[in-house]
Amino acid sequence: MKIYVDSADISEIEAAKALGLCDGVTTNPTLIAKTGKSMLQAIKDICAIVEGPVHAEVLSLEEEGIFKEGLELSKISNNIVVKIPMCHEGLKATKRFYDEGIDTNLTLIFSASQAILAAKAGATNVCPFVGRLDDISETGTNLIEDIVTIYDNYEIETKIVVASIRSPLHVVDSALLGADVFTIPGKVLTQMEKHPLTDMGIAKFLEDAKKFT
Numbered sequence: 688m689k690i691y692v693d694s695a696d697i698s699e700i701e702a703a704k705a706l707g708l709c710d711g712v713t714t715n716p717t718l719i720a721k722t723g724k725s726m727l728q729a730i731k732d733i734c735a736i737v738e739g740p741v742h743a744e745v746l747s748l749e750e751e752g753i754f755k756e757g758l759e760l761s762k763i764s765n766n767i768v769v770k771i772p773m774c775h776e777g778l779k780a781t782k783r784f785y786d787e788g789i790d791t792n793l794t795l796i797f798s799a800s801q802a803i804l805a806a807k808a809g810a811t812n813v814c815p816f817v818g819r820l821d822d823i824s825e826t827g828t829n830l831i832e833d834i835v836t837i838y839d840n841y842e843i844e845t846k847i848v849v850a851s852i853r854s855p856l857h858v859v860d861s862a863l864l865g866a867d868v869f870t871i872p873g874k875v876l877t878q879m880e881k882h883p884l885t886d887m888g889i890a891k892f893l894e895d896a897k898k899f900t
Contacts, residue, residue, distance in 0.1 A: 688862060691740070691870040693850065695719045695729050699873035700736065706876075711739035713814070713850065713870040715770070715794075716746065727763070734764035742792050742812075742870075744770035753780035761789050768792050768811065773801050778808045785809025792848065799833040806838065806845040812868070817861065818851035827851070828860040835865045855879045 689710035692703045695718040703709040712733055719729045730743045741764065745756040753776060757769035769784060770792040771777040777793065784791045785808065793805035794814040805813045815834060817827025834847055848868040849861040855878050858869050871879075 688866075689739075689868045690876075691742075691848065691868055692876075693718070693852070693870040693872045695722050695724075695733065696873070697732055697736065700733065702873060703876060704736070708876060709737060709739065711741065711766075711868075711870075712737050713742040713770070713792075713848070715744045730760065730763055730767070734766060737766070739766065740768045740790070741766055742768045742770045744772075744794065748772065748774060748776060750776045750779045750783075753777060754783050757784060757789065757791075770794050770814075771810075773805065778804055781805065781808040781810050794850070796834075797830070799830065799837060802834045802845075802847075803837060806843045810845050812846045812848045814848045814850040814870070816851035817849060817857050818853040820851075821853070828857065828864065831861045831866050832864045839865075 690708050691711040691713050692700050692709050693713050694700055695714045700709060700712060719726055722729050734741050743760045745753045747753045747756055753771055760769055761767050768790045771781055773793050773795045781791050781793060790811040792812040792814055793810040796802050796813050796815040797820060802813050815830050820827035820830060831849060838845065846867040848870055849866045850870050852858060852869060852871050852875055855875060861869060
């Protein structure tokens with residue numbers, strides 16, 4: 688089990704690293720736009736402090752553009768994973784990256800059939816989005832269960848990177864199902880530390896400790 692930080696914010700990434708909770712980083716254009724940096728600069732800054740995989744997303748939606756952008760991203764650092772939107776052209780580009788030995792992540796996965804095609808195209812990782820499925824009244828973690836079962840049935844090595852995590856429950860449920868990686872926003876990582884009974888217990892210990900002074 689690995690935890691990636693779903694952020695392009697250096698302070699969030701550093702905070703997770705300090706707790707040993709940064710096995711890698713996932714980014715996307717939306718997260719990078721929040722930093723005010725260019726795509727290239729934001730990815731370079733992240734790679735400078737992260738040893739694990741750094742997932743950097745292409746902007747093109749046609750095969751040649753995806754492949755060209757991905758090659759440029761892969762030159763930034765040897766830990767770059769080229770992140771590609773799930774689409775017909777993306778699948779074609781993924782096969783080319785596989786042939787070149789470049790790691791990829793097929794993102795915006797919302798069905799098991801998409802995950803099957805991504806794996807067959809040679810994707811190193813797939814990113815099913817659980818929170819966005821919940822938003823449309825589906826149970827996002829049901830998709831994780833389906834993909835885990837299918838990949839286990841055929842001993843598929845493509846890693847399942849659970850994305851669009853909105854709460855600690857998404858992490859726990861996906862972990863129980865056997866997902867490989869959880870890419871988690873800094874806010875949810877902080878929520879995972881907390882429990883009201885823990886806070887009450889600490890307060891009680893501190894109050895009792897006063898009796899010994």
